[in-house]
Amino acid sequence: xxxxxxxxxxxxVVSLAVxxxxxxxxxxxxxxxxxxxxxxxNAQPExxxxxxxxxxxxxxxxxRYLTWxxxxxxxxxxxxxxxxxxxxxxxxxxxxxxxxxxLYALTLSTLIAFPAGIFAASRRGEAGDLGVMGATQLGVAxxxxxxxxxxxLIFAINLRWxxxxxxxxxxxxxxxxxxxxxxxxxxxxLPQAAILARVMRSSLxxxxxxxxxxxxxxxxxxxxxxxxxxxLRNALxxxxxxxGLQFSFLLAGAIIIEQVFYLPGLGRLIFQSISAxxxxxxxxxxxxxxxxxxxxxxxxxxxxxxxxxxxxxxx
Amino acid sequence: MNRSLILGASLSLFFVGMAFVSFxxxxxxxxxxxxxxxxxxxxxxxxxxTDHFGRxxxxxxxxxxxxxxxxxxxxxxxxxxxxxxLGLWAAARRGSLLDETIMRANDLIFAFPALVIAILITxxxxxxxxxxxxxxxxxxxxxxARITRGAALSIWQREFILAARVAGKSxxxxxxxxxxxxxxxxxxxxxxxxFSLGILAEAGLSYVGLGAQPPxxxxxRMLADAQTLVAIAPHMALIPGFAIILxxxxxxxxxxGLRDHLDPRLRVAxx
Numbered sequence: 001x002x003x004x005x006x007x008x009x010x011x012x013v014v015s016l017a018v019x020x021x022x023x024x025x026x027x028x029x030x031x032x033x034x035x036x037x038x039x040x041x042n043a044q045p046e047x048x049x050x051x052x053x054x055x056x057x058x059x060x061x062x063x064r065y066l067t068w069x070x071x072x073x074x075x076x077x078x079x080x081x082x083x084x085x086x087x088x089x090x091x092x093x094x095x096x097x098x099x100x101x102x103l104y105a106l107t108l109s110t111l112i113a114f115p116a117g118i119f120a121a122s123r124r125g126e127a128g129d130l131g132v133m134g135a136t137q138l139g140v141a142x143x144x145x146x147x148x149x150x151x152x153l154i155f156a157i158n159l160r161w162x163x164x165x166x167x168x169x170x171x172x173x174x175x176x177x178x179x180x181x182x183x184x185x186x187x188x189x190l191p192q193a194a195i196l197a198r199v200m201r202s203s204l205x206x207x208x209x210x211x212x213x214x215x216x217x218x219x220x221x222x223x224x225x226x227x228x229x230x231x232l233r234n235a236l237x238x239x240x241x242x243x244g245l246q247f248s249f250l251l252a253g254a255i256i257i258e259q260v261f262y263l264p265g266l267g268r269l270i271f272q273s274i275s276a277x278x279x280x281x282x283x284x285x286x287x288x289x290x291x292x293x294x295x296x297x298x299x300x301x302x303x304x305x306x307x308x309x310x311x312x313x314x315x
Numbered sequence: 316m317n318r319s320l321i322l323g324a325s326l327s328l329f330f331v332g333m334a335f336v337s338f339x340x341x342x343x344x345x346x347x348x349x350x351x352x353x354x355x356x357x358x359x360x361x362x363x364x365t366d367h368f369g370r371x372x373x374x375x376x377x378x379x380x381x382x383x384x385x386x387x388x389x390x391x392x393x394x395x396x397x398x399x400x401l402g403l404w405a406a407a408r409r410g411s412l413l414d415e416t417i418m419r420a421n422d423l424i425f426a427f428p429a430l431v432i433a434i435l436i437t438x439x440x441x442x443x444x445x446x447x448x449x450x451x452x453x454x455x456x457x458x459x460a461r462i463t464r465g466a467a468l469s470i471w472q473r474e475f476i477l478a479a480r481v482a483g484k485s486x487x488x489x490x491x492x493x494x495x496x497x498x499x500x501x502x503x504x505x506x507x508x509x510f511s512l513g514i515l516a517e518a519g520l521s522y523v524g525l526g527a528q529p530p531x532x533x534x535x536r537m538l539a540d541a542q543t544l545v546a547i548a549p550h551m552a553l554i555p556g557f558a559i560i561l562x563x564x565x566x567x568x569x570x571x572g573l574r575d576h577l578d579p580r581l582r583v584a585x586x
Binding site: 011014015018019022023026027029030031137138140141142143145146149150152153157248249251252253255256259260270271273274279282286289290293294297 | 423518519564567
């Protein structure tokens, strides 16, 4: 197990390093000089030069890359070109919206998908199974931002149960905050729940065909008991992977959903930064998203290996 | 033939046909403004109503189908064109440094969700349909590379491949002549699925302003226009939404149906 962990750890570090080089290189080829963008057309050459010096733009590419990465490692994301405030603080403030939203949506999608998948698998081929499978077909076809607009139309505009958008912050209390995130979380969760339910069903069906389930039935367990005692636990491995993968899709999906609900999360930050050509913010937010995807997948891999020793020998 | 395949193929063909017809004929000029006739709900003259500028929604949907289909098609083309050769190459040199490098590079691309790639490309090169295509296409590469490699590995174990090697065929020739035809079914099915994902991704990117730019009509942009008007003109949001859902549903059903049709073993295993 230790060998496996070390091996995965090395590949984690390599992935992160390569990802940071790729992101840095892409931002590097962006046309335009941030200093002249900040100061406008009529800037004095001396002021421009001073600002370039201050922002570290006069250093070579390698030196700037190293400054950026060593800053990231110490939690220093640099200074925003537009707002002149630390990028780290801007990201942290937005993360308090995006992260709870992603977790909320993940919880909802799991709560919907598990019962739906188990229900469908235990009634394979019957009307209930066909109903769930039909619903999941529809669920994966619905764009989440369109579903979000429909939720606003029904629950915010017509029924007035929720507000149509905006986020008052957590200062107003936990429940007020959760309430503001409820419609966005539902919108994010629905397509993910559909995928997860399908995975749950097919994984459970695979396991139910195994010999040990037949053994369990032979020693007198009912089909239902065999499913709950032996089937479910063994079916969870593929489901775990998908949950891990989904977390990254939820973070990315939140970028679009935040636009629908005017939530001040990472998504809005990234779009504001693009239109202001505040590329240092774009660079750091993208790195953060990619970092979270790589780390979540790493954790999922380790969880697997802990649950299923057979996987440790595979790469 | 099975029901999913027929239903899915009909739905998909319907939207492809609509896009095709739009080259020659639309009920109205899709870009013609008619402020006096704005926000009409569906009626005899404008079958799907008009938007906030009085543009005919049906004409916009028809021309918008073109954008969706073109973006998704080219993106799948990029994914297949690069991903399949990479996957075949990796499988032919199983376990080598090359194999390992290709697969690790794939993992790395997977760490950038399509939307994040699109954001990076847009931040640097500006928004537009072409950059949306590139972003979705890049994301498709590892999907096809991985699936091709996985399927090809098991074909390489078969005896007829051994026979081909004994006959002196090179790895490249075996890949092209024997491996590819045997994994083609799988790739066609995956192609349909990626095509539907491409349509969803294009709609999302256009919705946030990173995809097709005005005046190119796009279903995602129609939804963005509809957002502030959803309370007074719900049809502006409902119609493009249904267009996206039906197209994606059709493609997914077609993919499922094709899988069952092309690989009867799966049908037995699943029922």
